[in-house]
Amino acid sequence: MADNTLKITGWKADGLRCPETIVDLSHSESRIAFIQMPNGTGKTTTYNLIDFAFDKRPPEQIDELQYDLTKDPITLSKWISGMPRRFNPPEQGTFELYCEFNSKALIIHLEFDFILNKVIKSYTHGGQSKIKFSALKAKVKRMIKSGITSFMMLDGERAQAFLNESQHDAEDAIASIHQMDVLTNVLRFADMYYSAAMEKTTKKGARRQEITTATNKQRKAEESWNKLKQDKSEIGAKIAAKNQELTDSIEEKDALGAGNTARQSEIQDLKDKIAEFRVSWHNEQNKQIPMMCDNVLAFSSGFGQELLQLRDNLEKNKLPESAGKEWFIELSEQEKCVCGRPIEATDRLHIQNHSAQYLSTNHQNILNLIKSKIREDIEPHSGDFEKMNKELHNLVSESSRNYQSMVAKQQDYDNLTEEIAKESGRQDDLNNLVLKISQLESGIEDLEREKADLNAGAGNPKSVEYARVQFKSAKDNLKQYTEAYTLVTRMTRLDDMIRTIYERVRSEISQKVTDETNETCRRILGNDDMDIESIGKSLVLKGSNDRETGGSVGQTMVLAYSFIQVLNKQTGIQIPLILDSPVGPADTENRKEIADILWNLGERNLIIFIINTEKNDFVDRIQDNAKSESKEHEVMYITQFKRNKKTERFFGKDTREGFISYESDFFDEFAITSISDGDE
């Protein structure tokens, strides 16, 4: 199942607290490597450096590190500051971890800067040297990102931590290595999109009720717009109908007099006169109206003089062709003045202030338009202002006179009609018709006003245009509410859905991991002493409430190992296992048990750090097992340490600070437990 295999093939340290040696584990057949290091020579440092090299977090994102589970976490900078070699401390240090991932070399470089208290991590892989994490091949990135490598470091404390919910979060580990953060990331991105979309709308957190209100508003606005459109389309016909009715009524009124043949010529004469005055009145009006609207000079003879006066003043002002204001503003933005002198900040301010005294292009365009109007329309008539004013007067007077005459003749006609009606006994009919005509006239006037309102611009609340704008705004409003509501609804559904999926997947995976861990653990131990019930914050042992202890060190390590093996299998990534003093605190029987377990694991890449005193009954036992199966070549025995007065004798003429031996005899005979004074 393990498609991807990670192996550690060695490391090299320089300038650090661990021995400055190159450890080579690349022997093709070795599967177990013992690394014997006396206490105080950097065993734990090496172990932690390997852990740090595989940390899935980039160094700049690391706030705290916890390699010693018995102590509080420490900051990255504190960890770095404890890293340089004590003797003749250097400014820089390096650690290179040599690995193979799917049989291809992968080197992780750690470059320490002890002055800046920084560490830079880079990778050499696939023919590219010292590249950033982001430049790595996707498969390698996925392997590191999964966090599975955090399980390859195993010691008694870490194994125990699997059973301690305050120190481990097995659930999170499973979620992390199964890349379930994809789901939480989807949620995060959806939330980002939602927030950005919400920024654009003013209708934050719209509710159903608000949409209903906005829908009603839009419907009402649409109805009102449609009604006004309908009114507009009908008003012409309504006016025409009223006019027809008016014409009919006038004809009917005329007919009252028509029966009287004796006065027919008198009637016709009055009708002709009315028509004549009406034509004259209209003719004069047609000339007078443009004059009133279009020609301000006609309104007052003084206006012409005033405009000429303005023209003189504008001439005095001599408007330049190019705009003064812009010129000064442009100049104030230049490095140098036109004379070549550099423009200082105070000059700049002075020029900007000065620009306020000049006109801009826009000012001049308006003034030039006024000037040209005066030149073209007013100057040629400069002697005629009084005359133009009189002309308008005459037109208005003439028009009024014709109007008055028309009204007077109309009155005569009305009197005559009344007289005839009286003679023929139809006075009531006439009175009714006069009333009707007057009502029709005022009705038509109202309709004309309504028509003007309907045709007016958006500023008139009775216009079609106003209703159209209102409808558009109501529509936009509803659209925004709907969009906001849809967003909220979608987001809530998505959130629910992802959370449900996340929970379901997590619980299914947990169950599967539980079952497989128990199966593996039983196979190694031969019993179900370490069966787990569930995986929560930690691994929960069956019947854990009734148990006094979680199991022996060996049993716990088997459980931890089984758990890791299942994770390996499920992620498809086979990781090496690095053990730090696995039998330090264990008694003799336990040592043999652990040795047997480790030998029987069949693990391909097992690195075991030990001290001299762990050899009895543990290394010996593995040696015996190897011998009995003729697999001695599968075990490597490495001894390494730093230069010290206790170890000085081993260096001979060698001037290096670190010592390494691959000899099994040397390994067996080496008897220094600690380089501190007093220990031997």
Add this chain to the structure above:
Amino acid sequence: MNQISLMSLRLQAYRMVMNKMSFDISITGEEELSKRILGRRPSSNAKVYDDYHLMLMLGLAAGRPTTKTNPDVGEIRNFYQGTSPPENYRNSWPNIVGLVINNVVRDELGDEVEKSELNAIIQTLVSNDAEDTFTSLFWEKINGFALTGALKIIEIPNEPMTWDEFLHFRYLPLLEALNEDKNGDGTTTSEEDLFEEWNSED
């Protein structure tokens, strides 16, 4: 400057002047006018503007703008926001702007006009800084003239008549009085004389 660029300049200026307008009208003046003049106006599809124009011309002829806060002119309402004056009136618009400018210049500087002072006045009236072509001061002044016109209308005896009757009986005497005042032959027609003239007719 050649013909085309002068034309495009004028076109640009014309658009600037025409595109944005924000007239105010006194509600009292508008109502009073409606009470006095019945029926159709000269430009039938722009009744409100016809009335505004009439009041504006009367105000300009009277020569002094009224401040917006004058209690006699009643509440002000804004109309024609963002639209152009009706087609019939477009030709007279630059001249009206000119009259307003000239009036303010004359008011502030009298007959002795210094170039820098003229510049300063024009810049406060006609600005390119705001979104509108003219500054609020310009609109204040022009609406002030319309309000003066509204006051003139309120002074007319409250007797409903048609537009033509209004022109004959009210408009012409008022125009004559204003013109005489403007021509300034020393015998200015006072407002009182004008009232007497109106009242004697009734």
